[in-house]
Amino acid sequence: MNTGIKRRNQILIIPLGLLLIAATFQGANGQEKYQPSSENLKSREWFQDARFGLFIHWGVYSVLGDGEWVMNTQRIPIKTYEKLPSFFNPTQFDPKEWVQMAKDAGMKYITITSKHHDGFAMFDSKVSDYTIVKKTPYGKDVLKILADECQKQGIKLFFYHSQLDWHSPEYFPRGFTGGSWTGREEKGDMNKYLDYMDGQLSELLTGYGPIGGIWFDGMWDKKDADWRLRKTYDLIHRLQPAALVGSNHHMAPFEGEDFQMFEKDLPGHNTTGFAPEQKVGDLPKETCETINNSWGFNLQDQSNKSSKELIQYLVKAAGYNANFLLNVGPMPNGKIQPEHVALLKEMGDWTKLYSETIYGTRGGPLSARNWGVTTQKGNKIYIHIINWQDETLSLPKLGRKVVSAKLFLDKTPVKFQENEFGLSLMVPKQKMNEIDTVVELEVK
Numbered sequence: 001m002n003t004g005i006k007r008r009n010q011i012l013i014i015p016l017g018l019l020l021i022a023a024t025f026q027g028a029n030g031q032e033k034y035q036p037s038s039e040n041l042k043s044r045e046w047f048q049d050a051r052f053g054l055f056i057h058w059g060v061y062s063v064l065g066d067g068e069w070v071m072n073t074q075r076i077p078i079k080t081y082e083k084l085p086s087f088f089n090p091t092q093f094d095p096k097e098w099v100q101m102a103k104d105a106g107m108k109y110i111t112i113t114s115k116h117h118d119g120f121a122m123f124d125s126k127v128s129d130y131t132i133v134k135k136t137p138y139g140k141d142v143l144k145i146l147a148d149e150c151q152k153q154g155i156k157l158f159f160y161h162s163q164l165d166w167h168s169p170e171y172f173p174r175g176f177t178g179g180s181w182t183g184r185e186e187k188g189d190m191n192k193y194l195d196y197m198d199g200q201l202s203e204l205l206t207g208y209g210p211i212g213g214i215w216f217d218g219m220w221d222k223k224d225a226d227w228r229l230r231k232t233y234d235l236i237h238r239l240q241p242a243a244l245v246g247s248n249h250h251m252a253p254f255e256g257e258d259f260q261m262f263e264k265d266l267p268g269h270n271t272t273g274f275a276p277e278q279k280v281g282d283l284p285k286e287t288c289e290t291i292n293n294s295w296g297f298n299l300q301d302q303s304n305k306s307s308k309e310l311i312q313y314l315v316k317a318a319g320y321n322a323n324f325l326l327n328v329g330p331m332p333n334g335k336i337q338p339e340h341v342a343l344l345k346e347m348g349d350w351t352k353l354y355s356e357t358i359y360g361t362r363g364g365p366l367s368a369r370n371w372g373v374t375t376q377k378g379n380k381i382y383i384h385i386i387n388w389q390d391e392t393l394s395l396p397k398l399g400r401k402v403v404s405a406k407l408f409l410d411k412t413p414v415k416f417q418e419n420e421f422g423l424s425l426m427v428p429k430q431k432m433n434e435i436d437t438v439v440e441l442e443v444k
Contacts, residue, residue: 001057001068001069001217001248001263001295033255034230034233034237034255034256036237036258037237037241037242039241039242040237040241040242040243040244040258042242043212043213043242043243043244043258044244044258044259044283044284046156047109047212047244047259047284047286047323048284048321048323048362049359049360050108050109050156050323050359051108051314051317051318051323051324051358051359051360051361052105052106052107052108052314052323052324052326052351052358052359053107053108053109053110053111053158053286053323053324053325053326054101054102054105054107054109054110054111054325054326054327054328054344055110055111055112055160055288055295055325055326055327055328056098056110056111056112056113056327056328056329056330057113057116057160057295057296057297057327057328057329058112058113058122058142058296058297058329058330059113059116059118059120059122059296060084060085060087060088060118060120060132060136061084061116061118061296061297062088062296062297062329062330062331062332063084063087063088063332064084065297065298065299065300065332066298066299067294067295067296067297067298067301067329068113068116068117068118068294068295068296068329069117069296070296071117071118071166071178072117072166072177072178075181077181077182077183078166078167078182078183078184079183081118081167082130082135085120085132085135085136086135086136086137087332088132088136088137088138088332089136089137089138089332089333090138090142090330090332090333090334091138091333091334092333092334092335093142093145093330093333093334093335094334095142095145095146095148095149095150096149096153098110098146098149098336099146099149099150099152099153099155100153101336101341101344101345102155102344103153103155104344104345104348105344105345105347105348105351106347106348106350106351106352106355106359107155107326108155108156108359109155109156109157109158109212110146110150110155110156110157110158111157111158111159111160111212111215111325112143112146112157112158112159112160113159113160113161113162114143114159114160114161114200114204115161115162115165115200116160116162116296117162117164117165117166117177117178117218118166118167119162119165119166119167119168120132120135120167121200122142122143123141123142123143123144123203123204123208124141124144124207125200125203126203127196127199127200127203128196128200130167143159143204143208144207144208147208147209147211148209151209151210156210156212157208157211157212158211158212158213158214158215158244159204159208159211159213159214159215160215160216160217161197161200161201161204161214161215161216161217162216162217162218163197163216163217163218163219163221163227164177164178164217164218164219164221164222165178165193165197165218166178166182167182168188168193168196169184169185169187169188170188170189170190170192170193170196171188171190171193172184172186172187172188172189172190172193173188173190173222173225174186175221175222175225176221176222177221178221190225190226191228194227194228194231194232197232198231198232198235201214201232201235201236202235202239205235205236205239205240205243206239210240210242211240211243212243212244213243213244213245213246213258213259214236214243214244214245214246215246215247215248215261216245216246216247216248216249217247217248218248219247219248219249220248220249220250229254229255229256230255230256233245233254233255233256233257234256237256244258244259244284245257245258245259246258246259246260246261246286247261248261248263248288250263250274250275250278251275251277251278252278252279252281253281253283257283258283258284259283259284259285259286260280260281260283260284260285260286261285261286261287261288261325262275262278262285262286262287262288262322263275263287263288264287264288264289264290265287266287266316266317266320266322266368267280267285267287267320267321267322268280268320284323285320285321285322285323286322286323286324286325287317287320287322287323287324287325288324288325288326288327289313289324289325289326289327290326290327291304291305291310291326291327291328291340291343292304292305292340294329295327295329296329297329297330297331297332297337298329304339304340304343305343306343307343307346307347307350308434308435310326310343310347311347311350311435311436312386312435312436314326314347314351314358315358315372315373315384315386315436316368316372316373316386318357318358318361318363318373318375319363319364319368319372319373319374319375319384320363320368320373321362321363322363326344328340328344350435353409354408354409354436354438356377356408357375357382357384357408357438357440358375360377361375361376361377361382362375362376362377363375363376364376364381364382364383365381365398365399365400366395366396366398370387371385371386371387371388371393372384372385372386372387372388372436373386379442379443379444380440380441380442380443381398381400381440381441381443382408382438382439382440382441383395383425383438383439383440383441384436384437384438385427385432385436385437385438385439386435386436386437388432388437389429389432391426391427391428391429392424392425392426393424393425393426393427394421394422394423394424395422395423395424395425396422396423397422397423398423398441398443400443400444401418401443401444402416402418402423402441402442402443403441403442403443403444404441404442405425405439405440405441405442406439406440407427407431407437407438407439407440408438408439408440409433409438412431414426414427414439416441425439427439
Protein backbone atom coordinates (compact mmCIF):
# COMPACT_ATOMS: atom_id res chain seq x y z
CA MET A 1 0.00 0.00 0.00
CA ASN A 2 0.93 3.66 -0.17
CA THR A 3 2.69 5.92 2.32
CA GLY A 4 1.28 9.16 0.96
CA ILE A 5 3.16 10.05 -2.24
CA LYS A 6 0.96 11.03 -5.13
CA ARG A 7 0.87 10.19 -8.84
CA ARG A 8 -0.07 12.94 -11.27
CA ASN A 9 0.98 11.72 -14.71
CA GLN A 10 -2.44 11.15 -16.28
CA ILE A 11 -2.41 9.65 -19.74
CA LEU A 12 -4.74 11.42 -22.11
CA ILE A 13 -6.49 9.58 -24.94
CA ILE A 14 -6.84 12.23 -27.66
CA PRO A 15 -9.65 11.66 -30.17
CA LEU A 16 -8.51 11.72 -33.81
CA GLY A 17 -12.02 11.97 -35.18
CA LEU A 18 -15.07 9.86 -35.65
CA LEU A 19 -14.39 6.50 -37.24
CA LEU A 20 -16.98 4.51 -39.09
CA ILE A 21 -15.81 1.26 -37.52
CA ALA A 22 -18.08 0.32 -34.62
CA ALA A 23 -18.47 4.01 -33.85
CA THR A 24 -15.28 4.01 -31.73
CA PHE A 25 -12.57 6.63 -31.25
CA GLN A 26 -8.86 6.04 -31.44
CA GLY A 27 -6.20 7.46 -29.15
CA ALA A 28 -3.05 9.31 -30.13
CA ASN A 29 -1.13 6.02 -30.16
CA GLY A 30 -3.57 4.44 -32.64
CA GLN A 31 -5.27 2.19 -30.10
CA GLU A 32 -9.02 2.00 -30.10
CA LYS A 33 -10.72 3.46 -27.08
CA TYR A 34 -11.33 0.75 -24.50
CA GLN A 35 -14.72 -0.90 -24.97
CA PRO A 36 -15.58 -3.20 -22.04
CA SER A 37 -16.95 -6.58 -23.06
CA SER A 38 -20.45 -7.71 -22.15
CA GLU A 39 -18.89 -10.10 -19.62
CA ASN A 40 -16.97 -7.19 -18.11
CA LEU A 41 -20.10 -5.05 -17.80
CA LYS A 42 -21.87 -7.90 -16.02
CA SER A 43 -18.91 -8.16 -13.65
CA ARG A 44 -19.12 -4.45 -12.91
CA GLU A 45 -22.79 -4.81 -12.00
CA TRP A 46 -22.02 -7.81 -9.79
CA PHE A 47 -19.19 -5.85 -8.16
CA GLN A 48 -21.49 -2.97 -7.28
CA ASP A 49 -24.06 -5.37 -5.84
CA ALA A 50 -21.42 -7.18 -3.76
CA ARG A 51 -20.60 -4.15 -1.56
CA PHE A 52 -18.29 -5.95 0.91
CA GLY A 53 -14.97 -7.74 0.42
CA LEU A 54 -12.02 -9.13 2.39
CA PHE A 55 -8.54 -7.72 1.71
CA ILE A 56 -5.59 -9.93 2.67
CA HIS A 57 -1.98 -8.69 2.87
CA TRP A 58 0.20 -11.75 3.37
CA GLY A 59 3.80 -12.48 2.54
CA VAL A 60 7.20 -13.38 3.98
CA TYR A 61 7.27 -9.96 5.67
CA SER A 62 4.81 -11.39 8.22
CA VAL A 63 7.76 -13.27 9.76
CA LEU A 64 9.15 -9.98 11.10
CA GLY A 65 5.77 -8.83 12.41
CA ASP A 66 6.32 -5.22 11.38
CA GLY A 67 4.00 -4.70 8.44
CA GLU A 68 4.33 -5.23 4.69
CA TRP A 69 6.69 -2.24 4.25
CA VAL A 70 9.30 -3.62 6.65
CA MET A 71 11.94 -4.09 3.94
CA ASN A 72 11.76 -0.38 3.14
CA THR A 73 11.13 1.01 6.62
CA GLN A 74 14.01 -0.97 8.16
CA ARG A 75 16.14 -0.51 5.01
CA ILE A 76 16.88 -4.24 4.74
CA PRO A 77 19.23 -5.09 1.84
CA ILE A 78 18.05 -7.68 -0.67
CA LYS A 79 20.68 -10.23 0.36
CA THR A 80 19.51 -10.01 3.97
CA TYR A 81 15.81 -9.95 3.14
CA GLU A 82 16.23 -13.07 0.97
CA LYS A 83 16.79 -15.03 4.20
CA LEU A 84 13.18 -14.48 5.26
CA PRO A 85 11.53 -17.09 3.00
CA SER A 86 13.41 -19.89 4.79
CA PHE A 87 11.50 -18.94 7.97
CA PHE A 88 8.09 -18.78 6.29
CA ASN A 89 6.22 -22.05 6.85
CA PRO A 90 2.47 -21.40 7.26
CA THR A 91 1.48 -24.94 8.18
CA GLN A 92 -1.75 -23.71 9.83
CA PHE A 93 -3.04 -22.03 6.68
CA ASP A 94 -6.58 -23.32 6.13
CA PRO A 95 -8.24 -21.84 3.00
CA LYS A 96 -11.60 -23.34 3.92
CA GLU A 97 -11.45 -21.51 7.24
CA TRP A 98 -10.51 -18.22 5.57
CA VAL A 99 -13.25 -18.37 2.96
CA GLN A 100 -15.90 -19.43 5.44
CA MET A 101 -14.86 -16.57 7.73
CA ALA A 102 -15.31 -14.11 4.87
CA LYS A 103 -18.72 -15.53 3.97
CA ASP A 104 -19.88 -15.48 7.58
CA ALA A 105 -18.91 -11.79 7.76
CA GLY A 106 -21.11 -11.06 4.75
CA MET A 107 -18.21 -10.60 2.33
CA LYS A 108 -18.74 -11.50 -1.31
CA TYR A 109 -15.15 -11.48 -2.59
CA ILE A 110 -11.53 -11.73 -1.48
CA THR A 111 -8.57 -9.68 -2.73
CA ILE A 112 -5.16 -11.13 -1.79
CA THR A 113 -1.58 -10.05 -2.43
CA SER A 114 -0.01 -12.12 -5.20
CA LYS A 115 3.19 -10.04 -5.11
CA HIS A 116 3.85 -7.05 -2.89
CA HIS A 117 6.54 -4.37 -3.14
CA ASP A 118 9.20 -6.77 -1.84
CA GLY A 119 8.92 -8.68 -5.13
CA PHE A 120 8.21 -12.06 -3.53
CA ALA A 121 5.60 -14.11 -5.40
CA MET A 122 3.03 -15.88 -3.23
CA PHE A 123 2.31 -18.30 -6.08
CA ASP A 124 4.12 -20.80 -8.29
CA SER A 125 5.52 -18.36 -10.83
CA LYS A 126 7.48 -19.95 -13.64
CA VAL A 127 9.18 -16.70 -14.68
CA SER A 128 10.82 -16.23 -11.26
CA ASP A 129 12.62 -18.32 -8.64
CA TYR A 130 11.65 -15.85 -5.91
CA THR A 131 8.45 -17.62 -4.95
CA ILE A 132 6.73 -19.36 -2.05
CA VAL A 133 7.03 -22.70 -3.86
CA LYS A 134 10.77 -22.48 -4.58
CA LYS A 135 12.10 -20.55 -1.57
CA THR A 136 10.09 -21.60 1.49
CA PRO A 137 9.94 -24.86 3.47
CA TYR A 138 6.16 -24.74 2.96
CA GLY A 139 6.64 -25.20 -0.77
CA LYS A 140 2.98 -24.91 -1.76
CA ASP A 141 1.08 -22.45 -3.95
CA VAL A 142 -1.23 -20.77 -1.45
CA LEU A 143 -3.00 -18.77 -4.16
CA LYS A 144 -3.92 -21.94 -6.07
CA ILE A 145 -5.20 -23.59 -2.89
CA LEU A 146 -7.22 -20.46 -2.03
CA ALA A 147 -8.53 -20.06 -5.59
CA ASP A 148 -9.84 -23.64 -5.60
CA GLU A 149 -11.59 -23.10 -2.25
CA CYS A 150 -13.12 -19.80 -3.38
CA GLN A 151 -14.60 -21.53 -6.42
CA LYS A 152 -16.02 -24.28 -4.20
CA GLN A 153 -17.68 -21.79 -1.86
CA GLY A 154 -18.84 -19.30 -4.49
CA ILE A 155 -16.55 -16.41 -3.52
CA LYS A 156 -14.83 -14.35 -6.21
CA LEU A 157 -11.06 -13.96 -5.92
CA PHE A 158 -9.11 -10.85 -6.94
CA PHE A 159 -5.32 -10.59 -7.04
CA TYR A 160 -3.47 -7.56 -5.67
CA HIS A 161 -0.29 -7.09 -7.72
CA SER A 162 2.44 -4.54 -7.03
CA GLN A 163 3.82 -2.67 -10.02
CA LEU A 164 6.60 -1.44 -7.75
CA ASP A 165 9.37 -3.97 -7.03
CA TRP A 166 12.24 -3.52 -4.55
CA HIS A 167 13.84 -6.83 -5.55
CA SER A 168 13.99 -6.85 -9.35
CA PRO A 169 17.29 -5.61 -10.87
CA GLU A 170 15.38 -4.40 -13.94
CA TYR A 171 13.10 -2.03 -12.00
CA PHE A 172 15.02 1.08 -13.07
CA PRO A 173 15.24 4.04 -12.76
CA ARG A 174 14.47 3.60 -9.08
CA GLY A 175 11.44 5.24 -7.56
CA PHE A 176 11.32 7.17 -4.30
CA THR A 177 11.24 3.89 -2.32
CA GLY A 178 13.66 0.97 -2.33
CA GLY A 179 16.84 3.05 -2.68
CA SER A 180 20.53 2.24 -2.87
CA TRP A 181 20.40 0.39 0.45
CA THR A 182 18.80 -2.57 -1.39
CA GLY A 183 22.17 -3.32 -2.96
CA ARG A 184 20.91 -3.28 -6.54
CA GLU A 185 23.16 -1.96 -9.30
CA GLU A 186 22.25 1.45 -10.66
CA LYS A 187 21.11 0.07 -13.98
CA GLY A 188 18.23 -1.90 -15.40
CA ASP A 189 15.64 -2.05 -18.16
CA MET A 190 12.11 -0.97 -17.24
CA ASN A 191 10.62 -2.57 -20.35
CA LYS A 192 12.17 -5.91 -19.36
CA TYR A 193 10.68 -5.48 -15.91
CA LEU A 194 7.24 -4.75 -17.35
CA ASP A 195 7.56 -7.82 -19.59
CA TYR A 196 8.32 -9.82 -16.43
CA MET A 197 5.31 -8.29 -14.67
CA ASP A 198 3.05 -9.11 -17.61
CA GLY A 199 4.45 -12.64 -17.57
CA GLN A 200 3.42 -13.11 -13.94
CA LEU A 201 0.01 -11.60 -14.62
CA SER A 202 -0.45 -14.03 -17.50
CA GLU A 203 0.28 -16.89 -15.11
CA LEU A 204 -2.28 -15.61 -12.61
CA LEU A 205 -4.91 -15.21 -15.31
CA THR A 206 -4.42 -18.62 -16.91
CA GLY A 207 -3.67 -20.98 -14.01
CA TYR A 208 -6.10 -20.06 -11.25
CA GLY A 209 -9.54 -20.34 -12.78
CA PRO A 210 -11.94 -17.42 -13.27
CA ILE A 211 -10.52 -14.35 -11.51
CA GLY A 212 -12.59 -11.42 -10.27
CA GLY A 213 -9.92 -8.95 -11.29
CA ILE A 214 -6.48 -7.43 -10.77
CA TRP A 215 -5.91 -4.81 -8.03
CA PHE A 216 -2.79 -2.80 -8.93
CA ASP A 217 -0.67 -0.75 -6.56
CA GLY A 218 2.64 1.10 -6.82
CA MET A 219 2.48 3.49 -9.78
CA TRP A 220 2.92 6.37 -7.34
CA ASP A 221 6.53 5.20 -6.78
CA LYS A 222 7.55 6.59 -10.19
CA LYS A 223 4.99 9.17 -11.18
CA ASP A 224 6.64 10.03 -14.50
CA ALA A 225 7.37 6.49 -15.71
CA ASP A 226 5.80 4.89 -18.77
CA TRP A 227 3.96 1.97 -17.18
CA ARG A 228 2.58 0.65 -20.51
CA LEU A 229 -0.84 0.56 -18.93
CA ARG A 230 -2.91 -0.13 -22.02
CA LYS A 231 -0.70 -3.02 -23.04
CA THR A 232 -1.01 -4.60 -19.59
CA TYR A 233 -4.72 -3.83 -19.25
CA ASP A 234 -5.46 -5.21 -22.71
CA LEU A 235 -3.54 -8.38 -21.81
CA ILE A 236 -5.76 -8.88 -18.76
CA HIS A 237 -8.98 -8.25 -20.65
CA ARG A 238 -7.90 -10.56 -23.45
CA LEU A 239 -7.05 -13.44 -21.12
CA GLN A 240 -10.16 -12.98 -18.95
CA PRO A 241 -12.74 -10.63 -20.48
CA ALA A 242 -14.85 -10.64 -17.31
CA ALA A 243 -11.95 -9.65 -15.04
CA LEU A 244 -12.02 -6.14 -13.61
CA VAL A 245 -8.97 -3.88 -13.57
CA GLY A 246 -8.40 -1.26 -10.89
CA SER A 247 -5.36 0.67 -9.69
CA ASN A 248 -4.49 2.40 -6.43
CA HIS A 249 -2.82 5.35 -8.17
CA HIS A 250 -4.92 8.03 -6.42
CA MET A 251 -6.03 9.69 -9.65
CA ALA A 252 -8.99 9.66 -11.99
CA PRO A 253 -9.29 6.28 -13.74
CA PHE A 254 -7.10 5.59 -16.75
CA GLU A 255 -8.25 4.13 -20.04
CA GLY A 256 -8.85 0.41 -19.60
CA GLU A 257 -9.72 0.46 -15.88
CA ASP A 258 -13.06 -0.93 -14.72
CA PHE A 259 -13.41 0.35 -11.17
CA GLN A 260 -12.04 3.23 -9.13
CA MET A 261 -10.50 2.71 -5.71
CA PHE A 262 -9.93 4.97 -2.74
CA GLU A 263 -7.31 4.11 -0.10
CA LYS A 264 -8.40 4.62 3.52
CA ASP A 265 -10.91 7.26 2.44
CA LEU A 266 -14.46 7.53 1.22
CA PRO A 267 -14.91 8.76 -2.37
CA GLY A 268 -14.28 12.49 -2.64
CA HIS A 269 -12.45 12.73 0.69
CA ASN A 270 -8.73 13.21 1.34
CA THR A 271 -8.17 12.74 5.05
CA THR A 272 -4.98 10.76 4.35
CA GLY A 273 -3.37 13.32 2.06
CA PHE A 274 -2.81 10.58 -0.53
CA ALA A 275 -5.06 12.02 -3.21
CA PRO A 276 -5.61 15.79 -3.09
CA GLU A 277 -6.57 15.91 -6.76
CA GLN A 278 -8.37 12.58 -7.19
CA LYS A 279 -11.71 13.12 -8.87
CA VAL A 280 -14.63 10.78 -8.37
CA GLY A 281 -15.51 9.18 -11.69
CA ASP A 282 -18.46 7.19 -13.02
CA LEU A 283 -16.96 3.70 -12.67
CA PRO A 284 -17.90 1.33 -9.82
CA LYS A 285 -16.10 2.38 -6.64
CA GLU A 286 -14.31 0.72 -3.75
CA THR A 287 -12.74 2.03 -0.56
CA CYS A 288 -10.20 -0.05 1.38
CA GLU A 289 -9.37 0.19 5.07
CA THR A 290 -7.45 -1.76 7.70
CA ILE A 291 -9.01 -3.59 10.63
CA ASN A 292 -6.27 -2.08 12.84
CA ASN A 293 -3.61 0.38 11.60
CA SER A 294 -1.53 -2.06 9.55
CA TRP A 295 -1.94 -3.81 6.21
CA GLY A 296 0.50 -6.66 6.83
CA PHE A 297 0.82 -8.53 10.14
CA ASN A 298 2.14 -6.19 12.83
CA LEU A 299 2.80 -7.87 16.17
CA GLN A 300 2.49 -4.69 18.22
CA ASP A 301 -0.46 -3.06 16.49
CA GLN A 302 -3.29 -3.27 18.99
CA SER A 303 -5.29 -0.40 17.44
CA ASN A 304 -8.19 -2.59 16.39
CA LYS A 305 -11.25 -0.74 15.24
CA SER A 306 -14.51 -1.58 16.97
CA SER A 307 -17.24 -3.54 15.21
CA LYS A 308 -19.35 -0.37 15.42
CA GLU A 309 -16.70 1.64 13.54
CA LEU A 310 -16.33 -1.06 10.89
CA ILE A 311 -20.08 -1.50 10.38
CA GLN A 312 -20.59 2.24 10.11
CA TYR A 313 -17.78 2.41 7.54
CA LEU A 314 -19.52 -0.28 5.49
CA VAL A 315 -22.77 1.70 5.70
CA LYS A 316 -21.07 4.95 4.74
CA ALA A 317 -19.31 3.31 1.80
CA ALA A 318 -22.65 1.99 0.49
CA GLY A 319 -24.12 5.47 0.90
CA TYR A 320 -21.28 6.78 -1.25
CA ASN A 321 -22.15 4.08 -3.80
CA ALA A 322 -18.90 2.26 -3.04
CA ASN A 323 -17.76 -1.17 -1.85
CA PHE A 324 -15.87 -1.66 1.41
CA LEU A 325 -12.72 -3.79 1.16
CA LEU A 326 -11.65 -4.57 4.74
CA ASN A 327 -8.08 -5.74 5.30
CA VAL A 328 -6.57 -8.33 7.62
CA GLY A 329 -2.91 -9.34 7.80
CA PRO A 330 -2.51 -13.07 8.56
CA MET A 331 0.27 -14.23 10.86
CA PRO A 332 3.27 -16.16 9.47
CA ASN A 333 1.74 -19.45 10.63
CA GLY A 334 -1.23 -18.91 8.29
CA LYS A 335 -3.78 -18.03 10.98
CA ILE A 336 -5.72 -14.78 11.14
CA GLN A 337 -5.53 -13.06 14.53
CA PRO A 338 -8.38 -14.30 16.77
CA GLU A 339 -9.44 -10.75 17.67
CA HIS A 340 -9.86 -9.98 13.96
CA VAL A 341 -11.87 -13.15 13.41
CA ALA A 342 -14.12 -12.07 16.28
CA LEU A 343 -14.63 -8.60 14.77
CA LEU A 344 -15.57 -10.09 11.41
CA LYS A 345 -18.08 -12.38 13.13
CA GLU A 346 -19.69 -9.37 14.79
CA MET A 347 -19.93 -7.70 11.40
CA GLY A 348 -21.54 -10.85 10.04
CA ASP A 349 -24.16 -10.79 12.77
CA TRP A 350 -25.10 -7.28 11.60
CA THR A 351 -25.01 -7.97 7.85
CA LYS A 352 -27.35 -10.93 8.27
CA LEU A 353 -29.97 -8.59 9.74
CA TYR A 354 -29.49 -5.61 7.46
CA SER A 355 -28.35 -7.24 4.20
CA GLU A 356 -31.27 -5.83 2.20
CA THR A 357 -30.20 -2.26 2.99
CA ILE A 358 -26.61 -2.76 1.74
CA TYR A 359 -26.24 -5.51 -0.87
CA GLY A 360 -27.59 -4.77 -4.33
CA THR A 361 -28.22 -1.14 -3.39
CA ARG A 362 -26.91 2.02 -4.95
CA GLY A 363 -26.13 5.32 -3.27
CA GLY A 364 -29.38 6.99 -2.22
CA PRO A 365 -30.97 10.24 -3.40
CA LEU A 366 -29.21 12.30 -0.72
CA SER A 367 -25.47 12.82 -0.49
CA ALA A 368 -23.82 11.93 2.82
CA ARG A 369 -24.82 14.07 5.80
CA ASN A 370 -23.48 14.43 9.34
CA TRP A 371 -26.30 12.19 10.55
CA GLY A 372 -25.64 9.40 8.04
CA VAL A 373 -26.29 8.25 4.49
CA THR A 374 -29.00 6.85 2.23
CA THR A 375 -29.08 3.76 0.03
CA GLN A 376 -31.74 2.70 -2.43
CA LYS A 377 -33.05 -0.30 -4.31
CA GLY A 378 -36.13 -0.22 -6.55
CA ASN A 379 -38.91 1.68 -4.81
CA LYS A 380 -37.19 1.43 -1.41
CA ILE A 381 -34.99 4.14 0.11
CA TYR A 382 -33.08 3.28 3.27
CA ILE A 383 -32.24 6.11 5.66
CA HIS A 384 -29.19 5.07 7.71
CA ILE A 385 -29.04 7.23 10.82
CA ILE A 386 -25.68 6.68 12.49
CA ASN A 387 -25.14 9.99 14.28
CA TRP A 388 -28.38 11.55 15.50
CA GLN A 389 -29.80 12.18 18.97
CA ASP A 390 -33.10 13.98 18.33
CA GLU A 391 -36.42 12.34 17.58
CA THR A 392 -37.15 14.37 14.43
CA LEU A 393 -34.93 14.25 11.34
CA SER A 394 -35.57 16.81 8.59
CA LEU A 395 -34.55 15.93 5.04
CA PRO A 396 -34.69 17.84 1.78
CA LYS A 397 -37.03 16.62 -0.95
CA LEU A 398 -36.16 13.14 -2.20
CA GLY A 399 -37.60 13.59 -5.69
CA ARG A 400 -40.16 10.79 -5.20
CA LYS A 401 -43.32 10.83 -3.13
CA VAL A 402 -43.10 8.81 0.10
CA VAL A 403 -45.86 6.22 0.49
CA SER A 404 -44.81 4.74 3.85
CA ALA A 405 -42.04 4.86 6.45
CA LYS A 406 -41.08 2.22 9.00
CA LEU A 407 -38.11 0.99 10.96
CA PHE A 408 -36.40 -1.63 8.85
CA LEU A 409 -35.64 -4.10 11.61
CA ASP A 410 -38.94 -4.47 13.48
CA LYS A 411 -41.24 -2.77 10.94
CA THR A 412 -42.51 -0.24 13.50
CA PRO A 413 -44.31 2.57 11.59
CA VAL A 414 -42.42 5.86 11.56
CA LYS A 415 -44.41 9.10 11.55
CA PHE A 416 -43.49 11.32 8.63
CA GLN A 417 -44.57 14.56 7.06
CA GLU A 418 -43.86 15.58 3.49
CA ASN A 419 -44.42 19.12 2.22
CA GLU A 420 -42.85 21.78 0.04
CA PHE A 421 -39.91 22.09 2.45
CA GLY A 422 -38.98 18.42 2.35
CA LEU A 423 -39.49 15.31 4.49
CA SER A 424 -39.53 15.03 8.29
CA LEU A 425 -39.23 11.70 10.12
CA MET A 426 -40.01 11.10 13.78
CA VAL A 427 -38.10 8.20 15.36
CA PRO A 428 -38.63 7.71 19.12
CA LYS A 429 -35.35 7.76 21.02
CA GLN A 430 -36.05 4.35 22.53
CA LYS A 431 -36.08 2.94 19.01
CA MET A 432 -32.70 4.41 18.10
CA ASN A 433 -29.91 1.90 17.44
CA GLU A 434 -26.44 2.92 18.60
CA ILE A 435 -24.83 1.57 15.43
CA ASP A 436 -27.34 2.31 12.67
CA THR A 437 -31.02 3.17 12.87
CA VAL A 438 -32.44 2.23 9.48
CA VAL A 439 -35.72 3.74 8.30
CA GLU A 440 -37.24 2.09 5.23
CA LEU A 441 -39.16 4.40 2.92
CA GLU A 442 -41.42 3.12 0.21
CA VAL A 443 -41.71 5.64 -2.62
CA LYS A 444 -43.72 5.95 -5.81
